[in-house]
Amino acid sequence: MLNIEIDGKAVEVDHGTTIIDAADKLGIAIPRFCYHKKLSVAANCRMCLVQVEKFAKPLPACATPVADGMKIFTRSKAAVEAQKSVMEFLLINHPLDCPICDQGGECDLQDIAVAYGAPASRYAEEKRVVLNKNIGPLVSTDMTRCIQCTRCVRFLKEVGGMMELGMVGRGEHAEITAYVDKSVDSELSGNIIDLCPVGALTSKPFRYKARTWELTRRPSIAPHDGLGSQIEVHIKDGKVLRVLPREKESINECWLSDRDRFSYEGLNSPDRLTVPMIKHHGEWHETDWKTALEFAAGQLKDITNADGGEQLGVLVSPNSTMEEAYLAKQIAHGLGSSNIDYRLRQTDFRLDGKRMGTPWMGCNIPDLQEMDRILVIGSNLRNEHPLLANRIRKAVAQGAELSLVNPMDDDQLMAVKHKAICTPNDMVNVLAQILKAMSGLQRLSLCLPKSLNDLLETVRVWDNSQAMAESLAGLGKEVDLVSPRTGIFLGNIAQSHPRFTELYSLAEAIASLCGATFGILSPAANSTGAHLVGVLPGEHGLNAKAMLESPRKAYLLVNVEPELDCHHAAQARQAIAEAECVIALTAYKSEALEHADVLLPIAPFTETSGTYMSMEGRVQSFTAVTKPLGECRPGWKILRVLGNTLGLSGFDFDSSEQVKNAIFGGQKPSTVVWNSLNNNLRELIDIQVKIKSNVLQRLGEVPQFQSDAIVRRSPPLQKTRAVQAPVAAMHSQLLTELGLDDGEMVTVKQGVASVLLKAKRDDRLPHGVVRVPTALPVTSLLGDLMGEIEVTRA
Amino acid sequence: MLSQESLAKIDRELTKYPADRRQAAVMSALRIAQDEKGWLSKETVAYVAEYLGIPPIAALEVASFYNMYELEPVGQYKITVCTNISCMLRDSDVIVDHLQERLGIGFNETTPDGKFTLKEGECMGCCGGAPLFHINNKRMCEFLTKEKVDAILEELK
Numbered sequence: 022m023l024n025i026e027i028d029g030k031a032v033e034v035d036h037g038t039t040i041i042d043a044a045d046k047l048g049i050a051i052p053r054f055c056y057h058k059k060l061s062v063a064a065n066c067r068m069c070l071v072q073v074e075k076f077a078k079p080l081p082a083c084a085t086p087v088a089d090g091m092k093i094f095t096r097s098k099a100a101v102e103a104q105k106s107v108m109e110f111l112l113i114n115h116p117l118d119c120p121i122c123d124q125g126g127e128c129d130l131q132d133i134a135v136a137y138g139a140p141a142s143r144y145a146e147e148k149r150v151v152l153n154k155n156i157g158p159l160v161s162t163d164m165t166r167c168i169q170c171t172r173c174v175r176f177l178k179e180v181g182g183m184m185e186l187g188m189v190g191r192g193e194h195a196e197i198t199a200y201v202d203k204s205v206d207s208e209l210s211g212n213i214i215d216l217c218p219v220g221a222l223t224s225k226p227f228r229y230k231a232r233t234w235e236l237t238r239r240p241s242i243a244p245h246d247g248l249g250s251q252i253e254v255h256i257k258d259g260k261v262l263r264v265l266p267r268e269k270e271s272i273n274e275c276w277l278s279d280r281d282r283f284s285y286e287g288l289n290s291p292d293r294l295t296v297p298m299i300k301h302h303g304e305w306h307e308t309d310w311k312t313a314l315e316f317a318a319g320q321l322k323d324i325t326n327a328d329g330g331e332q333l334g335v336l337v338s339p340n341s342t343m344e345e346a347y348l349a350k351q352i353a354h355g356l357g358s359s360n361i362d363y364r365l366r367q368t369d370f371r372l373d374g375k376r377m378g379t380p381w382m383g384c385n386i387p388d389l390q391e392m393d394r395i396l397v398i399g400s401n402l403r404n405e406h407p408l409l410a411n412r413i414r415k416a417v418a419q420g421a422e423l424s425l426v427n428p429m430d431d432d433q434l435m436a437v438k439h440k441a442i443c444t445p446n447d448m449v450n451v452l453a454q455i456l457k458a459m460s461g462l463q464r465l466s467l468c469l470p471k472s473l474n475d476l477l478e479t480v481r482v483w484d485n486s487q488a489m490a491e492s493l494a495g496l497g498k499e500v501d502l503v504s505p506r507t508g509i510f511l512g513n514i515a516q517s518h519p520r521f522t523e524l525y526s527l528a529e530a531i532a533s534l535c536g537a538t539f540g541i542l543s544p545a546a547n548s549t550g551a552h553l554v555g556v557l558p559g560e561h562g563l564n565a566k567a568m569l570e571s572p573r574k575a576y577l578l579v580n581v582e583p584e585l586d587c588h589h590a591a592q593a594r595q596a597i598a599e600a601e602c603v604i605a606l607t608a609y610k611s612e613a614l615e616h617a618d619v620l621l622p623i624a625p626f627t628e629t630s631g632t633y634m635s636m637e638g639r640v641q642s643f644t645a646v647t648k649p650l651g652e653c654r655p656g657w658k659i660l661r662v663l664g665n666t667l668g669l670s671g672f673d674f675d676s677s678e679q680v681k682n683a684i685f686g687g688q689k690p691s692t693v694v695w696n697s698l699n700n701n702l703r704e705l706i707d708i709q710v711k712i713k714s715n716v717l718q719r720l721g722e723v724p725q726f727q728s729d730a731i732v733r734r735s736p737p738l739q740k741t742r743a744v745q746a747p748v749a750a751m752h753s754q755l756l757t758e759l760g761l762d763d764g765e766m767v768t769v770k771q772g773v774a775s776v777l778l779k780a781k782r783d784d785r786l787p788h789g790v791v792r793v794p795t796a797l798p799v800t801s802l803l804g805d806l807m808g809e810i811e812v813t814r815a
Numbered sequence: 816m817l818s819q820e821s822l823a824k825i826d827r828e829l830t831k832y833p834a835d836r837r838q839a840a841v842m843s844a845l846r847i848a849q850d851e852k853g854w855l856s857k858e859t860v861a862y863v864a865e866y867l868g869i870p871p872i873a874a875l876e877v878a879s880f881y882n883m884y885e886l887e888p889v890g891q892y893k894i895t896v897c898t899n900i901s902c903m904l905r906d907s908d909v910i911v912d913h914l915q916e917r918l919g920i921g922f923n924e925t926t927p928d929g930k931f932t933l934k935e936g937e938c939m940g941c942c943g944g945a946p947l948f949h950i951n952n953k954r955m956c957e958f959l960t961k962e963k964v965d966a967i968l969e970e971l972k
């Protein structure tokens with residue numbers, strides 16, 4: 022510990038602390054532009070100059086480590102003089118366009134200029150002008166305003182994992198740019214808007230929409246991935262105009278993924294459903310709530326009375342709140358149906374009834390970056406969980422070894438130590454090999470149960486799998502760890518895998534052998550919550566897949582666009598089209614709901630109160646940040662009134678808090694959550710390791726910006742380079758074998774349905790896999806996400 | 816994009832640094848590329864970056880920082896005259912005027928036949944030999960006089 026003094030205040034700090042950190046700790050403000058606590062120190066703006074006793078020259082506080090007995094003055098004459106000079110210098114070339122600058126009112130340069138700047142400039146020469154760059158649909162540039170702090174450059178390089186911006190030129194000619202005409206494509210790119218201390222980088226969708234001081238700021242929770250990022254929604258005249266992160270070190274730090282930041286534009290989509298609608302003789306009619314609900318209740322009653330509750334299927338989106346999920350379940354049960362599910366994109370349900378509790382990520386989010394060895398199975402990390410990918414990137418940067426078992430080799434922008442890129446079917450084999458290799462490692466004296474051992478008897482372990490096992494066990498050529506912190510995680514692809522059960526059981530077995538944390542990375546904002554609430558088929562109930570395979574007469578859909586959100590688009594489309602009655606609670610008019618009978622306008626997350634439970638089991642409630650649009654109503658209210666109209670008991674709730682209380686039985690959420698999170702299996706499951714087949718398998722991934730109804734309608738996100746016309750991608754060898762050329766049109770067929778797509782060469786895929794994205798209108802005629810697929814020349 | 820010979824040279828440079836620090840060779844690699852191509856087009860810079868496994872913008876930062884890298888086409892012989900203080904005191908102006916007159920071009924211009932480009936340079940750390948210029952970053956010509964300049968130009972023609 023070192024004792025120092027800043028502006029006369031004594032403080033004790035750790036070795037290696039910089040002056041700026043020490044001052045921050047004391048609450049003494051030192052002005053800064055380039056320094057950011059999450060980025061490397063560049064010390065290039067010089068705004069943080071302070072006077073230090075016994076030093077002739079002022080020192081940059083951000084880059085000067087303190088020494089014992091140091092006396093620092095941040096407001097002495099010498100310090101203030103230095104700061105004033107730097108300020109004057111920075112303002113030499115800065116345009117005075119604050120009145121039309123979106124950063125005005127929340128600009129570091131503006132604020133610091135007021136505090137440290139001179140009232141007028143002595144600079145009478147010409148100011149320099151820097152041409153603006155087009156770096157994509159999300160971030161707008163006004164490069165003349167740039168003060169070359171390089172925060173944006175460092176962020177993309179250090180946090181984003183890919184240096185997409187740089188400073189070219191030197192001295193007066195230095196400017197920030199992407200390489201020639203490239204755009205910034207990072208899935209975290211929006212953060213550079215927050216980081217830029219001036220108005221050089223601002224939000225493109227928000228450009229000229231409002232002055233910052235006109236906005237009302239309300240806290241909320243991001244509704245897309247399973248991380249539960251904390252956000253602040255900015256509103257003017259009842260309209261959401263932008264979304265920023267709230268700083269929460271243990272979840273999203275101070276970052277936000279582009280999906281969470283820019284999806285709000287989908288809330289203002291012209292597709293929004295604003296009045297209840299009923300279909301009469303094939304024609305849609307607007308109606309009032311009472312009529313709509315009575316009609317819906319009547320239909321539901323008629324069918325369940327006549328044909329039994331089992332003719333009703335209830336599908337709940339995992340992006341719905343816990344309250345909505347709970348009430349939907351109550352309605353299903355009230356009508357005598359146990360067909361209810363939220364796992365819309367899952368295909369393998371053999372684990373049902375065998376779990377000990379609610380699946381979760383097995384640890385807390387920050388734990389990830391402390392891990393030494395990580396195995397990720399079936400996840401396109403950056404696409405699925407952008408900020409989680411960032412945590413793993415940090416771990417890797419600190420020396421962790423990352424292993425991947427994936428059906429595609431997309432660049433995760435971090436060093437991967439071992440990887441097995443293989444067909445979805447082979448992923449199971451690889452895990453079996455890792456398990457076998459693991460059980461044979463001498464340091465782990467554990468043995469596998471006989472049944473598993475027999476099963477693995479004939480498995481031959483490849484070198485790669487052996488290496489992964491050794492890595493997970495902590496053995497290593499360079500770093501040999503006795504008790505490494507290890508994590509094994511299953512991603513979205515694994516969860517919609519046709520042999521999820523095998524992946525799960527094998528991964529769990531591997532984890533228990535090497536003492537690893539075993540976790541499931543929940544795909545959606547409330548996947549874990551929906552499980553906890555029990556939105557799951559009852560004993561004789563049908564799961565999400567079965568409900569579509571053996572079509573029901575009636576469906577209740579909560580926030581679901583069936584052919585875009587379900588694992589088997591064609592089946593979903595047909596089941597909904599042929600059902601006698603489909604009641605859809607939806608925020609959007611959608612082609613996917615063309616065959617519904619009643620559309621009830623539900624409020625999206627900004628217009629309702631509710632609760633999400635994140636993948637780490639964090640229960641986060643939020644309130645409505647704005648009034649519902651038109652006749653929209655919060656989902657919990659609609660479901661409550663529907664329950665009442667149906668004459669069901671247990672629907673007397675006056676607020677979403679009461680629903681929440683009912684969910685947690687009046688107990689503290691943390692108590693309930695603590696007792697229910699558990700990834701262990703009750704028993705060993707019969708698994709089949711060897712499946713050899715020579716069929717082509719589809720890899721039907723959900724593109725990042727198609728994951729749910731709101732994101733799909735955000736124009737800026739849809740304009741990014743990540744969104745491209747769907748193609749049938751495959752390895753060049755496969756292209757040759759099929760006699761196809763890169764770029765030619767092919768017929769892609771699953772079952773009876775087929776679509777025309779461009780073939781694309783993609784050597785990041787294993788042989789035998791055709792990657793055709795899902796959740797897009799074009800591919801919504803196709804079938805199973807990971808089913809068999811045929812490709813022929815069109 | 817680059818000849819085998821140049822790539823071999825870059826590979827040799829790479830052996831001077833740890834295998835996971837390929838970026839360290841960026842300056843030499845750009846120099847070798849420029850020697851072959853005469854100047855560094857955006858494509859060349861991107862190619863070098865890819866060869867080293869670094870983002871193209873990282874290579875461009877370096878290429879645009881040092882002024883001995885040419886990001887625009889130059890003539891066969893690039894003559895960079897120092898006009899900094901010591902050279903100025905030793906009449907570099909006379910040399911500059913003479914060059915401009917002989918070649919019929921100003922600074923940052925290239926003769927129509929594509930032979931010569933004239934550039935202004937800063938102190939090259941050889942003030943002892945002032946006035947001076949160098950040709951193609953490689954050949955330093957010191958103690959210049961009009962006559963000496965004529966002789967050099969003659970030789971290069």
Ligand code: SF4
Nearest residue numbers: 167168170171173217
């Ligand atoms: S654009 Fe903004 S963040 Fe980037 S260097 Fe310029 S001032 Fe800094």
Ligand code: FES
Nearest residue numbers: 064066067069083
């Ligand atoms: S904040 Fe210290 S030099 Fe920029």
Ligand code: FES
Nearest residue numbers: 897899902938939
């Ligand atoms: S001033 Fe010309 S070499 Fe130094």
